[in-house]
Amino acid sequence: MKTRKLLAAPYIVWMCIFTVIPLGIVVYYAFTDSITGALTLSNITGIASYTGIFLKSIWLALISCAICLIIGFPTAHFIATRPKESTQKLLYMLIMLPMCISFLLRTLAWVALLDDTGIINNAIRLLGMKPLPLVRNNGAVVLGMVYNYLPYMILPLYSVIVKIDHRLVEAAEDLGANHGQVFRHVILPLSVPGIISGFTMVFVPAVSTFYISQKLGSSGTTLIGDVIESQFKTAYNPNLGAAMSLVLMIMVFACVAIMNRFSDGEAEVIM
Amino acid sequence: MKRLNRFITIIVLIFLYVPMIVLAVASFNTGSDIAIWEGFTLHQYAELFRDANLLRLLLNSLIISVLASLIATMLGTMASLGIFSMRSRMRRLVMTVTDIPMTNPEIVTGVSLALLFAFAGTFLKIKSILGFFTLLIAHVTFNLPYVILSVMPKLAQMDGDLRDAAMDLGCTPRQAFFKVLIHEIMPGIISGALMSFTMSLDDFVISYFVSGSGFITLPVEIYSYTKKPLQPKIYALFTLLFIVILLVMVAMNLLQMKDAKKRVQARRAFRGRTGRAGV
Known part of the structure; x- marks a missing residue:
């Protein structure tokens, strides 16, 4: 038995060096000065001026989550209730397939669609109407987030709904529940773990994105991810960047912990 | 409704x-x-195969994805076996660490690894440490949890007596693993490896922070196109990639279906036999 445990040793060493220690370095950078290297709180207090950006990132990510849930739930339900297993598999694959293509390119394709001289506006001009301001605003950023992360909502929802015992639905109907009541009292409560897992799987990448906001947004839609990226790649203040990463990380882990508590740990199994 | x-x-x-x-x-x-x-x-497709630079980037992406998913699958499968035989407290601790890269925003993982490599660079006095190996290490790191999370459930589903049975029949623990256990957990290993491969191939955020100018992958190059307009041959490249992925997925589905049918038939045949034996 002892030798079997040793099999995990390389992994544990690897994770210590490349996951735990790097996070320690992030904490170290967050609390030291960029020039003198002395301990300081100025990076953390410096974040205060970015409060608006933090709130905006959270707000846009929450809206995206909500939209993903609203359109993702019916889709997942539809797929999960197909009588033939092969139809279910086909639809599942169709939802997953776009994720295999670089999200950078798919986002660029949206820019091509929505741009002022893009495909949609060209069509509108052909009809003799005024072009619409479709890109470089909050709406376009939310659209980009929903587009990129919608499969992350649908897939866990599907795997929960497909496991719901259909006899429960029939029992509720026999007892006189209408469609709305069946949904509210049977299907919805039983899909809570899927909702929670989908919600976190959409929220985490959405709140920390930087590519989507750069391509589909404008200077007014700078998000946390953009600020962190610029601290490491252009402005070069890794200490401030580390402090912001630390805050972002704590925020995400707190959010996940609350969510898990919400579902009494049921969400753990779903992937 | x-x-x-x-x-x-x-x-x-x-x-x-x-x-x-x-x-x-x-x-x-x-x-x-x-x-x-x-x-x-069809000009763009011809252009694509003439562009040595683009093909080299695609090759870079493939090399990193194949190596990273192989290493992660090996380390991860070993680790799963080890973790599975741990006592629950230790197991919970290791699984918490496994969850970190899964839950952490990609940008934080990228930034933390970039800082680690910068630190190692100054310590080892290497000027530009970012390159092939930093990229490979980062990819293995974010692939490992996927492998573990797909192998562990298979271990849990496995009948614990199988190992004992194999050893009663004279297998050493090593033989028991390679002759019996590995077949039971193979679906988990394969799905972990495939997931790692696709995650690696498509990864941009983490690669962006840990790659230097010497060795970059396709997504990182596409990102650098933000300033200049994208070359149309890139569209051709991804259309081809899409078709390849589509064909692979369809083929896998067909194989699975065939496999499932065979299993049902085998089960029926088995039942028929035992039924007769009972009479």
């Missing part, structure tokens, strides 16, 4: 595939502006 669900599903599928169609159509366009259709051509 049902009709509404169907309607929304159709809308969602259209929504998901519109940009893909735009990319595919753009790859056949004679003009370079993605939004203006000028005429049909």
Whole structure:
């Protein structure tokens, strides 16, 4: 038995060096000065001026989550209730397939669609109407987030709904529940773990994105991810960047912990 | 209710595939502006295979994905076996660490690794440490949890007596693993490896922070196109990639279905035999 445990040793060493220690370095950078290297709180207090950006990132990510849930739930339900297993598999694959293509390119394709001289506006001009301001605003950023992360909502929802015992639905109907009541009292409560897992799987990448906001947004839609990226790649203040990463990380882990508590740990199994 | 669900599903599928169609159509366009259709051509596809630089980047991406997923699958499968035989407290601790890269925003993982490598660079006095190995290490790191999370459930489902039975029949623990256990957990290992491979191939955020100018992958190069317009041959490249992935997925599904049918038949045959024996 002892030798079997040793099999995990390389992994544990690897994770210590490349996951735990790097996070320690992030904490170290967050609390030291960029020039003198002395301990300081100025990076953390410096974040205060970015409060608006933090709130905006959270707000846009929450809206995206909500939209993903609203359109993702019916889709997942539809797929999960197909009588033939092969139809279910086909639809599942169709939802997953776009994720295999670089999200950078798919986002660029949206820019091509929505741009002022893009495909949609060209069509509108052909009809003799005024072009619409479709890109470089909050709406376009939310659209980009929903587009990129919608499969992350649908897939866990599907795997929960497909496991719901259909006899429960029939029992509720026999007892006189209408469609709305069946949904509210049977299907919805039983899909809570899927909702929670989908919600976190959409929220985490959405709140920390930087590519989507750069391509589909404008200077007014700078998000946390953009600020962190610029601290490491252009402005070069890794200490401030580390402090912001630390805050972002704590925020995400707190959010996940609350969510898990919400579902009494049921969400753990779903992937 | 049902009709509404169907309607929304159709809308969602259209929504998901519109940009893909735009990319595919753009790859056949004679003009370079993605939004203006000028005429049909296969020129971009010919261009693509003449562009040594682009092909090298694709090769880089493939090398990193294959190596990273192989290493992660090996380390991860070993680790799963080890973790599985741990006592619950230790196991919970290791699984918490496993969850960190899964839950952490990619940008934080990227930044933390970039800081680690910068630190190691100054410590080892290497000027530009970012390159092939930092990229490979980062990819293995974010692939490991996927392998563990797909192998562990298979270990849990496995009948614990199998190992004992194999050893009673004279296997050493090593033989028991390679002759019996590995076949039981193979589906988990394969799905972990495939997931790692696709995650690696498509990864941009983490690669962006840990790659230097010496060795970059395709997604990192595409990102650098933000300033200049994208070359249409990239659309051709991704249209081809999409078709390859589609074919692989269809083939895998067909194989699975065949396999499932065979298993049902085998079970029936087995039942028939035992039934007769009972008589």
